[in-house]
Amino acid sequence: MKRQIAAVGLGVVLLFLAGCASENQTENKSKSDKSKTTSQSNETKPEESITSTAKPTKVQLDNNDLASGIPGTGPLKVEEIKTWLEDPSNHVALEVELPLGLNVGKIPEGVLEKNPLTPAKIELGRQLYFDTRLSSDDTISCASCHHPEKGYAFDSQFGIGVGGQQGGRNSPVSYNRILSTLQFWDGRADSLEAQAVGPIANPIEMANTHEVAVETLKGIEGYKIQFDEIFDDGVTIDNVGKAIAAFERIIVTSPSAFDYYEQLKPFATLDPEDIADDEELKAKYDMLMSGAKENPMSDSAKRGYDLFFSDRVACSACHVGGNLADENYHNLGIGMDAEKPDLGRFEITKVEKDKGAFKTPTIRNVALSGPYMHDGSLKTLEEVVEHYNKGGTPNPWLSDKIKKLNLTDQEKKDLVEFMKACTGDFPKVETNRLPE
Numbered sequence: 001m002k003r004q005i006a007a008v009g010l011g012v013v014l015l016f017l018a019g020c021a022s023e024n025q026t027e028n029k030s031k032s033d034k035s036k037t038t039s040q041s042n043e044t045k046p047e048e049s050i051t052s053t054a055k056p057t058k059v060q061l062d063n064n065d066l067a068s069g070i071p072g073t074g075p076l077k078v079e080e081i082k083t084w085l086e087d088p089s090n091h092v093a094l095e096v097e098l099p100l101g102l103n104v105g106k107i108p109e110g111v112l113e114k115n116p117l118t119p120a121k122i123e124l125g126r127q128l129y130f131d132t133r134l135s136s137d138d139t140i141s142c143a144s145c146h147h148p149e150k151g152y153a154f155d156s157q158f159g160i161g162v163g164g165q166q167g168g169r170n171s172p173v174s175y176n177r178i179l180s181t182l183q184f185w186d187g188r189a190d191s192l193e194a195q196a197v198g199p200i201a202n203p204i205e206m207a208n209t210h211e212v213a214v215e216t217l218k219g220i221e222g223y224k225i226q227f228d229e230i231f232d233d234g235v236t237i238d239n240v241g242k243a244i245a246a247f248e249r250i251i252v253t254s255p256s257a258f259d260y261y262e263q264l265k266p267f268a269t270l271d272p273e274d275i276a277d278d279e280e281l282k283a284k285y286d287m288l289m290s291g292a293k294e295n296p297m298s299d300s301a302k303r304g305y306d307l308f309f310s311d312r313v314a315c316s317a318c319h320v321g322g323n324l325a326d327e328n329y330h331n332l333g334i335g336m337d338a339e340k341p342d343l344g345r346f347e348i349t350k351v352e353k354d355k356g357a358f359k360t361p362t363i364r365n366v367a368l369s370g371p372y373m374h375d376g377s378l379k380t381l382e383e384v385v386e387h388y389n390k391g392g393t394p395n396p397w398l399s400d401k402i403k404k405l406n407l408t409d410q411e412k413k414d415l416v417e418f419m420k421a422c423t424g425d426f427p428k429v430e431t432n433r434l435p436e
Helices: 002-017 078-086 119-129 192-197 210-218 221-230 237-249 257-269 272-277 279-294 299-308 381-389 409-420
Strands: 052-060 092-097
Touching (some): 119 221, 192 237, 210 237, 257 299, 272 279, 381 409
């Protein structure tokens, strides 16, 4: 009888662990209209020139060294790059597995088929991500506004570009993008590839042109030989976007205290003896218990968890799924009391209800990426909670999901503690080794 119970428990728990969302985390399907993009579209391009036809290599995205760079120290020499490219394993497409918790979500269909992830392409994207030579004056890189040490965002209210110019929006995070299609706060880029090259030609950000950026890369031998080996058509702006997007897709958050706590819940319904009797079930349980011991949820965070997913507070109306973000656009009233408010998604769709609506950001690692909201107007998570508590800022297009919460001081603290408990590690990344 015990083995029958264990078998049922195994089916339930493994289904849960394989990516089935709990009743608190039902994933919403995005209903966003496909947007126009300000950068070049990424139509089907020639396949990579030497991508291996070997069987894909399975990789757990939170447990690898894909972002750690070509081994060695100092600037990348041409001979080092050539040796790296000669290794066939660096051209094998990767079959990626999402980390625990994040695997509740799904990688958008077709994304990795259109732009296969290979170690060589990821490494090229890493170099481009940190290289200021993509900007007009060699001062700004992708990492200038989306730096690993700043939670893949930046701690200024607005993004800062060439010549100290200030943008009009806060820098969104660039991690867990593997689960997202439309990019930017307003969703104007229809792919991560399109987003990656947009800032290059933005007059405030990198203030360059795509043509000049391509010519710059062609003039750097270390880059040229990589593009020529990885892509049939060598250095093009579309291939720059593919490489950077490949790198960004492997930057994901590892399991947090929240994930271990959440995914241990189904085990509470099982008899300990039934868990012990099933080898596979026991291994899963031990792994989760070990993670929970190393990453404990405080009592305050547990209370915050209950509030976050409750009908009363309903943070999970928007913050759902593997990335705790619905990939939709909502008007929270942020900045809508300005004389000329930023109309966000409306500028792309021209749909009245989209006025003042912006993309839902992830709660994962949110404690590392302040200030918050599309305009960086809220400096702390405490301020964020207070904004929701008061019911946002009234305006004709305020989301019907926003309402006064009447939280106690302790409940506010508990919500903040829960959000902090959604913090996991980032992959180790090399930020300095670039082609000479």
